[in-house]
Amino acid sequence: MFLLLRRSVIGLLMMTIITGVVYPAVVTAIGHVVFPHRSQGSLIVRGDEIVGSELIGQPFDSPKYFWPRPSATDPVPYNAGSSSGSNLGPTNPKLLQAVQERVARLKAVDPNNRLLIPVDLVTASGSGLEAYISPAAAQYQVPRVARARGLTAVQVQQLVTENTWGRQWGFLGEPRTNVVTLNLALDKLSK
Amino acid sequence: MTANDVLQIVFYLAVLLILVKPLGWYMARVYEGKPVGLDRVLGPLERLIYRLCDLDPQKEVGWKRYAMGALAFNAMGFAFLYLLQRVQGSLPLNPEHLAAVKTHTAFNTAVSFITNTNWQSYGGETTMSYLTQMLGMTVQNFVSAATAMAVLIAMIRGFVRRNSETIGNFWVDMTRSVLYILLPVSILWAVALMSQGVVQTYSSYPKTSLIEPVKGADGKMITEQTLAVGPAASQIAIKQLGTNGGGFFNANSAHPFENPTPLSNFLEVLAILMLPAALCYTFGKMVGDVRQGWAVLAAMVVIFGGMLALCWYSEQQSPPWMAQLGVDTTAGNMEGKEVRFGIANSALWATATTCASNGSVNSMHDSFTPLGGLVPMLLIQLGEVVFGGVGSGLYGMLVFAIIAVFIAGLMVGRTPEYLGKKIEAFEIKMAAIAILIPVIVILIGAGAAVMIPAARASTANPGAHGFSEILYAFSSAAGNNGSAFAGLSADTPFYNVSLGLTMLIGRYWVLIPALAIGGSLARKTIVPTSAGTLPTHGPLFVGLLVVVVLIIGALSFIPALALGPIVEHLLMFQ
Known part of the structure; x- marks a missing residue:
C-alpha cells in the first residue's frame, strides 16, 4: 500500500515535470525563436500601437467598412477575452429573430442591393471571433463600401482581391476574405 | 456537396490509413520493450523514473494489481488537479490574476481531466491560470491517455499469453506511452501548429485599439479589444493526440488562436484518429496476426464513413425559413461554424471527435x-468504439468483438473463441458490464435531469432541442467524450456533480472489466482452430461486428433520440 502511494506520488511528480514544465517550456522556446510573430498572436502593429491581430475579427458597423460575421460573444461582440458561439439551434425562434434583424440591418444600409445575402453574413461564427467572411459576402458589400467612401468599385474590388485567400494547398478549407486586414487597407487608401 | 469536399475527405482518410502501419508497428515495439531509437536519448530518464519509484520494470503483476496501479495513479492526479485549481490565485504564472476555481467546478474539472473526458463547465481563458493549464490540464492530457493505452496493451497481452498469471506492469506501460509515443509526436504537432499561428506564450493578454470604435449594447463606446493568449500550442497538440479534447480557449478549436488555418485544422483532425487507428495494427502485430487488426479497423471505417456522410449531408441543409428571408444558403448551415473550414471540415471534425x-x-x-x-450524439452513445479514444476505443471495440463471437457461437451452438481463447461466462459477464453500465448512467442521468426544474432551466434552446442538450451532456460524460451541445449552462452544482459522477462511472466501469477480461484470458490456454472456428479476420466477422455495435446502440438509445433530434427534424421540415 505504501509502495503504491509512493509510486503514485513520484510517478505524477515526474510526469508533471516532464510534460507540464519541460514540454511547454521547450515548445515556447521554439516558438519564440522560430515563429516570433505567430506564436505571440500574429499582432498587427502600427507605430507603437497594436491595432489588432491578423487572426482575430473586430466589430464594424459603419457602412464604409466591410462588416464581419455576427459574433455571439458576451457581453460585447468580438470580445476576444471570452470566445463563444451562440449555441442557438435551427428551430429556436431566437435564431430566426436574430437572422431577421441582421437581414434588415444589411438592407437598411444598402437598400438597392438585389443580391441574395450570403449565409455567413447573417449567422454567428463558432468562436465569435472569426476574422474571415466568404468571398461572396465581401462581393455583396463592395458597392456599399465604395459608395460610402467615394471610391470606385474597381478600387475596392482590388483591395478585396488582395485580402482574399484561396484554399490552402489548393484544396484545404474554403476561400476567405480577411475583414480586419481589408478594412485596414481601406483606411490607408481613404480615411 | 462539391467535388472539393469529397477530395478533402478522401485525402484525410488516405493519410490516416497510410500512417496506420508505420505508427502501429512502432507502438508495438514500444510495448514489447524493443529498441525504438528514442530510448537511446530518453532511456536514462525512463530508468530514473523506475528507480525513484522503486520499481523493477521486468516484474509483472496480475490484472487486479494492474488495476490498482491505474486507479491509485489517477486518484493522485485528481487530488493534485483539484488542489491546484483551488489555490491558483496565490501561485505564479497567473498574469490575468484569475481567482480560485469554485469547489464544484474544480471537482468536475479534475474528474473530467483524469478520465480523459475533458468536459469543460468553465471557459479556459476566463477561469484557468497558465500554471493550472500546464501543470494540471496538460499533464493529465498526457497521463490519462497513457493510462488507457496501458490498459489496452494489458488486455491485448491477455489474448497473447497462455497459462499466465500476469498481464504486465502498469507503471512501465504508462511511462513508455508518454515518453516514446505521446511526447515526441506532441512536440512535432505543437511546432507545426505554431507555424500556422497557434499561440504559445507566457505573456499577459495584449490589448489592441479597435480600428472602428463601436457602440456597445449599453450605449458605451468600445474602443479596445483584449486578446486572450497563452501557452496553447503545447496543450492543443496533446489534447488532439491523446483524444482529450479540452480546449485552451472556451470556443475550443473554433477559436482562431487554437486552430487558425485549414492546414492547422487538417493536422488537428488527423491527430484525433491517428493513434487510435494505428493501435489496431499494434493489436494485430502483438497477437501475431495483423489481419485481426485490419478486420477491426475495417469495421471502424465502415461505421465512420456512413456517419460522416449523414452528418455532412445534413449540415449542407439550412432551416427552410433561412431561404425565405432572402439568404443564399448554398454554403450550408453556417450558424456556429467558421468560414475558413466550411461544411466539409466541420462535419468531418464532428464525426471524428465523437467516434473517438x-x-x-x-x-x-x-x-x-x-x-x-x-x-x-449517436457515435458517443455507441460507446466510442469507432476508432475511439487512444487505448479506450480499442479495448471497448474488443469487448464488442467478444459479444460478436458470443452471438455467433449461440447461432451454431458452440463455445465461442476469439483469437484462440475460449470465451466463457466470466468474459461475457465483464463484457456485458462494460457495455450496459454506460447506457444505464446516460439514460438515468438524462431522465433525472429533465425531472428537476433547476436542471431543465439550464437549457438554452426550447422544446426537443433542449432535451437533446441534456441527453448529449450525459452521453458525453459517460462516454468520456467532452464535447457538448454547449448552450446548456452546465456550470451549476447539479450538473458539475452529476456529470462528474457519470464520468467516473463511464471511465472505470469499462476500464476495470476490460482488464478483468485480459487477466482471465491470460490464464487460459490456446485452443487450436478447427472447422467450427469463426474466422475473425474476414468480411463475415467485420459485418457481424458492425451489426452488433449498431444494434446494441440502436436498441439502447432510439427511444431517447426519438424525443430529441428525430422529433426536432420532423418539426423543422414539417
Missing part, C-alpha cells in the same frame, strides 16, 4: 441541424 472520445470541436454542435447533431 476526443470531444474537441471546430464548430458548435448545438447549432447543427437535428440530424447533423444526431450523428455525434
